[in-house]
Amino acid sequence: MKYSRLTKQQLEELHPEFINFLATQSITGEEWKNIKETRQKVAEEELDVFSDLVWEGVLAQVTYLENISAQQMHLFHLTEKEMKLISVKVMNPEVDLRTAIGFGWFKKNWQSDFVEYLTASKAYTDDKSLDKFQLIQQGAVITKGELYQWFDKIIE
Numbered sequence: 001m002k003y004s005r006l007t008k009q010q011l012e013e014l015h016p017e018f019i020n021f022l023a024t025q026s027i028t029g030e031e032w033k034n035i036k037e038t039r040q041k042v043a044e045e046e047l048d049v050f051s052d053l054v055w056e057g058v059l060a061q062v063t064y065l066e067n068i069s070a071q072q073m074h075l076f077h078l079t080e081k082e083m084k085l086i087s088v089k090v091m092n093p094e095v096d097l098r099t100a101i102g103f104g105w106f107k108k109n110w111q112s113d114f115v116e117y118l119t120a121s122k123a124y125t126d127d128k129s130l131d132k133f134q135l136i137q138q139g140a141v142i143t144k145g146e147l148y149q150w151f152d153k154i155i156e
C-alpha cells in the first residue's frame with residue numbers, strides 16, 4: 001500500500017465507487033461478501049488497492065494545502081513543477097491562530113513586528129503524489145488556497 005487505507009467512514013461515503021471498483025474486477029456483491037468472510041487478507045488487499053486509487057485521484061487534483069498550528073501557518077501552493085511555501089510565524093505566545101480570537105488578532109496585526117514571514121520553494125521528489133500525501137500526513141489540509149493567494153499578493 002502506497003498511502004493509507006481509507007477510514008470506515010470514508011469507505012462508506014465512497015460505497016458506490018467501491019461497488020464500481022469491484023465490478024471492474026468482476027466481483028459481484030455476493031462474491032465480495034464471501035471474500036470478506038473466508039479470505040480476509042484478500043479483502044484487505046482489495047480495500048488497500050481501492051484506497052490507493054482514491055488517494056491518487058485526490059492528490060492529482062490538490063493545488064493548495066494549509067497546516068495551521070497555534071503560532072504558525074504553513075501555506076502550500078503545489079504547482080506542476082514545485083511546492084511553494086509561505087510560512088507565517090506569530091511571536092505572541094498568547095495568540096492561537098486556530099481560534100477566532102487569535103485569527104482576529106492576526107488580521108489586525110499581520111504587519112506588526114510580532115509576525116514573521118518566510119517564503120520558499122522545493123522541487124518534488126520522483127513521486128509528486130507521495131510528497132503531497134506526506135504533507136497531509138503531517139497535518140496539512142486541502143484548501144482552495146484563499147489564504148495563500150492573499151499572502152502571495154501582499155508579498156509581491
